Amino acid sequence: MLSNSPPLADLVSSNIVIVAGKGGVGKTTVTAVLARAAAERGKRVLVIELDGKPALAQLLPGLDVRHISAADALEEYLQEHGFKRIAKRLAATGVIDVVSTAAPGIDDLVVLGKIKQLERSGEFDLIVVDGPAAGHAITFLSSASGLLDSVRAGPVRTQAEDVAALLADPERCQVVLVTLPESTPVTEMIETSFALEDRVGVQLAAIVVNQVDVGPAVPDPTDVDFGRATAQVDDACAAAEFRRSRRAVQAAELARLSSELPLPQLRVRSMPAAGLTANDIVALSAMFDGEDSGDDSPAASEVDAT
Amino acid sequence: MSAPPALVGDLVDTADVIVCCGSGGVGKTTTAAVLGIEAARRGRRAVVVTIDPARRLADALGLSGGLSGEPQLIALPVLEGGAAAGELWAMMLDTPAMFDKVVRAHAADAEQADRIVANRFYRNMADALSGTQEFMASEALHELHGDVRFDLVIVDTPPSRNALDFLDAPGVLTRFLDHRAFKLLMLPTRTGLKVLSAATQPLLRAIGRVVGSEVLADTVAFFQSFAGMESGFRDRAEAVGLLLRASSTKFVLVAAPQHDTVAEAVWFAQQLTANDFSVSAAVVNRVQPHFGDGTVADAMSRSAAAHERGHDDVAAMWDNLADLRTVADAQRAELAPLRDAIGGDLIAEVPQLATDVHSLDALELIAAHLFAR
Numbered sequence: 060m061l062s063n064s065p066p067l068a069d070l071v072s073s074n075i076v077i078v079a080g081k082g083g084v085g086k087t088t089v090t091a092v093l094a095r096a097a098a099e100r101g102k103r104v105l106v107i108e109l110d111g112k113p114a115l116a117q118l119l120p121g122l123d124v125r126h127i128s129a130a131d132a133l134e135e136y137l138q139e140h141g142f143k144r145i146a147k148r149l150a151a152t153g154v155i156d157v158v159s160t161a162a163p164g165i166d167d168l169v170v171l172g173k174i175k176q177l178e179r180s181g182e183f184d185l186i187v188v189d190g191p192a193a194g195h196a197i198t199f200l201s202s203a204s205g206l207l208d209s210v211r212a213g214p215v216r217t218q219a220e221d222v223a224a225l226l227a228d229p230e231r232c233q234v235v236l237v238t239l240p241e242s243t244p245v246t247e248m249i250e251t252s253f254a255l256e257d258r259v260g261v262q263l264a265a266i267v268v269n270q271v272d273v274g275p276a277v278p279d280p281t282d283v284d285f286g287r288a289t290a291q292v293d294d295a296c297a298a299a300e301f302r303r304s305r306r307a308v309q310a311a312e313l314a315r316l317s318s319e320l321p322l323p324q325l326r327v328r329s330m331p332a333a334g335l336t337a338n339d340i341v342a343l344s345a346m347f348d349g350e351d352s353g354d355d356s357p358a359a360s361e362v363d364a365t
Numbered sequence: 366m367s368a369p370p371a372l373v374g375d376l377v378d379t380a381d382v383i384v385c386c387g388s389g390g391v392g393k394t395t396t397a398a399v400l401g402i403e404a405a406r407r408g409r410r411a412v413v414v415t416i417d418p419a420r421r422l423a424d425a426l427g428l429s430g431g432l433s434g435e436p437q438l439i440a441l442p443v444l445e446g447g448a449a450a451g452e453l454w455a456m457m458l459d460t461p462a463m464f465d466k467v468v469r470a471h472a473a474d475a476e477q478a479d480r481i482v483a484n485r486f487y488r489n490m491a492d493a494l495s496g497t498q499e500f501m502a503s504e505a506l507h508e509l510h511g512d513v514r515f516d517l518v519i520v521d522t523p524p525s526r527n528a529l530d531f532l533d534a535p536g537v538l539t540r541f542l543d544h545r546a547f548k549l550l551m552l553p554t555r556t557g558l559k560v561l562s563a564a565t566q567p568l569l570r571a572i573g574r575v576v577g578s579e580v581l582a583d584t585v586a587f588f589q590s591f592a593g594m595e596s597g598f599r600d601r602a603e604a605v606g607l608l609l610r611a612s613s614t615k616f617v618l619v620a621a622p623q624h625d626t627v628a629e630a631v632w633f634a635q636q637l638t639a640n641d642f643s644v645s646a647a648v649v650n651r652v653q654p655h656f657g658d659g660t661v662a663d664a665m666s667r668s669a670a671a672h673e674r675g676h677d678d679v680a681a682m683w684d685n686l687a688d689l690r691t692v693a694d695a696q697r698a699e700l701a702p703l704r705d706a707i708g709g710d711l712i713a714e715v716p717q718l719a720t721d722v723h724s725l726d727a728l729e730l731i732a733a734h735l736f737a738r
Contacts, residue, residue, distance in 0.1 A: 083390020083626070114625075137575065156494070156541060161584045162576040163489045198492075210577050242721045277685045278678045285679055288667070294657030295664070295686040301654065302685055304719035334624025334699075 065323040067096050067347040070265045073233040074178050075225070077188045079196035079255075080237030081247055085269035088327075088335055088343070089237045090189040091118040096344035098122055102184040107174060109191050118340050123183075127173055129166035133159065136169040140214050162210060164202030171203065171222045178231065190234075197251060200226060200234075200259040229262035237267045238316070240309035240326075249319050265323040266316065272309060273328050277302050373646050373713045374736055377404040377411075380615040380645070382510060382608065383519045386531060387619035388629045392650035395728065396619045396715075397521040398426060401453050402725075403732045404517050405441060408450035411517040412436050414505050416458045416498065426455040426725075436509070442725060446738075454515065456505070461491040463501040471597035477590060485580075486587035494541065498523045499534035507605045529636050535605035542595050615645035620703065622652050622696035631706045644707050648735070649700060651717040655693040656686060664690060 070076070071093055078090045090106065098104045098121075106124040108115050116124040159166040178186055191199045203222040210216045225232050234255060238248040248266070255261055280296035317324065327343065376383065377400055385397045397413050404411035415426070426439055436454040465482050472478035481487050491497050502520060509518045522531040573581040608614060616637055620630035634644050668683035704712060715731055732738065 081390060082388060083621070140575065157584060158572055158575055160489055160494045161486055161572060161580050163492055165576070210580065213574065213577050215575055215577070274688060275681065275684070278681055280682065283678050283682055285682075286676075291657055291659045291663060291667070291686070294659060295667075295682045297654075298656040298686040298689045299682055301656070301719050302689065305717075308721055 065265060065325055067093075067100070069323050070235055070325065071097055071185055071187070072264065073229060073231055073262070074184075075174060075186045075188065075232040076264065077190045077196075077200070077232065077234045077261075078237060079190040079200075079234055079251070081244065081251075084237045084239050084244055085267075085327075086237050087114055087118070087189050088269065088340075089235065089267045090187050091115060091335075091340045092327075092343045092346075093235070094119055094122055094185075094187045095340050096347045097185045097187070099344060103182065105177060105183040105186045107177075107186060107188045109170065109189060115189060118335060118337050120337050127170050129159070129170055132169040132173045133166055136172065136218075162206060162215065164198070164205045165215060167199045167202035168206055168215070168219055168222060171199075171225070172218045175222060175225050178225070196234075197254045197258065200255065200261060204259065226259055226261045233262045233264035235264050235267060236322075237269060239270050240268050240312045240316075242308075242312060245312045245316050249316070252320055252322075263322055265325055266320060267325045267327060268313065268316070269327050270329045271313070271326040272302070272306055273326065277306075279303070372710065373400075373648070374403075374407075376400075376615055376617070376645055377409065377517070378407060379613070380517060381611070381613035382506060382615070383517070383645075384506075384522060384531070384609070384614065384616050385520065385619050386522045386616060386633060388626050391619050391621045391626050392715075393619045394521045395731070396617065396648045396650065397519050398455070398728050399715075399732045399735060400617070401455070401517075401519050402441065402728055403736050404519070405449045405451040405453035406444075406446075406732070409517045410452045410454075410515050411519060412454040412456060412509050412512075412515045413519045413521065414456050414458055414502065414509065415521045416502060416523045423457065436514075439725075442729065444729070456509075458498070458502055458505055460498050460501045461488070463504055464491050464497070467501070467504050467598075467601075468594075471594045471601070473593055477594075480590040481587070484587045484590065485583040494537070496530055496534060496537035499531045500537040502531065503534040503605045503609070504601075507601075507608055510608060529633075529640075532609065532637075532640060532642065535602040535609070539595065539599045539602050542591070542598070610641060616642055618644055618647040618703075618707070620647060620649050622649055622699055624699050627699050627703050631702050634703075634706045644711065647703060647707055647712045648715060649703070649712060650715045652714040653689060653693050653696055653717045655690055659686075659690070661687050661690045661694065 076093060078086050078093070080086045080089075087108075090108075094104050094106045094115075104122055106115055106119060106122055108124065108126050110128070113124075113126055174186065174188060177183065190196050203219045203226065206215060206219040207223060210219065236248055236252055238244045252263055252266075255263065277299050280299045283296075283299075285292045285295075313324075313326070325346075327346075383397075383400055385393045385400070387393050394415050397415060401411045401413040413426070415423075426437075436456040439453045439455055441449045441453055468481050468487075469475075469478045472481065491501075499522070502523060506518055506520050509515055569581065569585070572584060576584075618630050618634060620626045630647060634647075637644050664683045664687035668680045668687060671677075671680035671683060700712070713735055715735055718727065718730065720727070
């Protein structure tokens with residue numbers, strides 16, 4: 060089944076890949092796997108985390124992982140635009156809060172501007188961004204177009220134009236969407252993907268579906284003859300019914316996803332409750348090892364993580 | 366191994382306010398709705414304030430009409446035990462509308478309120494000033510708490526980057542106004558921009574250079590029209606802060622049985638305690654059932670025996686049982702830090718259901734599990 064994975068090149072063909080999806084769907088895992096897989100292929104990879112508690116450095120030993128916060132990026136931006144001496148004081152007096160409220164999206168814009176600057180530095184072949192959580196992805200990525208509407212001139216406008224150009228160029232930037240094979244996450248992801256295409260105009264590279272149950276088939280308990288055994292047979296039957304039911308829900312949601320969003324789909328097996336380690340990331344990134352088979356036809360694939 | 370129903374039951378019987386908190390994607394809104402349903406079944410007049418619920422959950426709660434400043438009465442199904450003795454209301458927070466309401470309540474007159482509400486900087490605040498959504502959720506909580514129609518308010522906290530934002534929420538605006546920048550901007554109320562003090566000029570130049578003069582003018586106008594309202598906001602923030610710390614306000618942590626969300630719940634429990642709030646219960650959603658009292662080894666040995674006899678389909682059944690028990694055991698182990706942090710008797714588990722939850726019936730089913738009905 061490994062050879063059925065969409066080639067890594069389909070997922071990370073641009074200079075920057077932004078991984079987006081709502082909280083709890085496993086964005087960080089996908090970020091780490093893409094970064095690890097690309098690094099193993101000799102690419103110079105930079106990983107960027109935007110918020111939350113830093114977790115990626117632990118999952119990706121040896122890789123360049125950086126944290127960019129909106130406050131720091133805005134302060135740096137002000138320093139670079141003629142406020143060298145007073146930038147610190149501006150932060151202390153609350154001007155940064157005032158500025159980011161006066162021009163909504165400026166905090167997101169300066170973060171994207173910072174990422175653009177790193178891309179333009181030429182130091183990296185691939186920048187993977189662990190995107191903002193929840194519904195922030197659309198707000199984050201539409202910050203440039205929003206500011207183009209409200210700011211007529213000056214450095215912010217230039218910055219917004221540069222970022223809008225970056226997002227519109229599929230060779231420079233694409234988005235990988237992450238979801239779970241359940242009703243609400245799938246519905247929200249379909250809405251997010253349309254919003255990203257319509258309002259941001261950014262290219263969607265692929266969908267990653269985490270937590271897909273790809274274990275061996277479980278028979279229908281009514282078809283199974285346990286013979287004379289009785290102990291725990293009821294438990295086994297209840298467990299089989301439970302798993303078949305959960306799988307039916309997953310299959311229906313995956314089918315809906317495929318029909319509504321014709322994008323390459325990467326399915327990743329259920330994750331351990333204990334949380335991922337750096338070794339799990341290495342194991343998961345091996346899902347792309349079959350890509351040299353020349354088999355580029357399947358739109359979807361199922362991958363065993365262990 | 367399962368829920369301590371008495372405790373969560375006590376909570377919905379006695380609390381005036383329940384705040385549901387936890388990281389994103391763990392089912393906070395579902396838990397808030399389930400607690401509301403149970404409270405209504407027990408005769409209370411409960412109102413659930415949700416923030417951006419998933420659409421099907423909103424449908425289940427009768428909120429498909431979208432944002433509404435007004436609580437809606439939910440028609441609960443009549444169960445075998447009879448109709449609900451109390452009432453369940455639900456409301457989806459409309460942050461900008463709530464903000465307008467608060468401004469109007471604090472403004473000296475309608476003219477001041479109109480001037481603020483029409484200002485572009487002000488209108489940006491609802492979206493752009495971080496913490497505004499939490500601030501308005503806390504305002505809604507305070508307002509509903511004083512509403513005679515309800516005797517229990519259940520709040521589903523916004524999916525924030527930092528779970529503690531909600532606790533800081535009442536002070537968001539006053540802290541913003543306390544910035545020195547604000548004080549400086551307030552000075553030229555009468556004289557206009559031409560005679561700004563030397564201290565103000567670099568600040569305004571900074572803002573103007575970054576965002577343009579038009580936006581700057583809006584900003585200055587906002588701060589000027591806001592003059593005189595700070596003390597009202599400050600008093601209100603104190604009142605909301607007191608309500609959050611009242612002994613009849615209970616915090617319920619919501620988590621899922623995975624390493625990362627448990628770690629976050631533990632961290633959050635510690636922060637609550639350190640800030641003089643108390644965790645009254647933790648609800649762990651989507652705990653995979655263990656399927657009987659047997660062990661993984663039991664299932665594996667039965668699988669091996671079935672394989673030996675060539676009964677592959679029977680072996681597959683036992684393998685599946687072993688798989689699911691392995692997951693259940695792993696989840697239980699992951700919950701250990703939460704048990705250590707808040708005490709095992711405060712944790713209630715909701716089993717993972719065989720189908721997705723998005724109807725009132727499914728919420729009733731979860732309530733039945735959680736409260737062992």
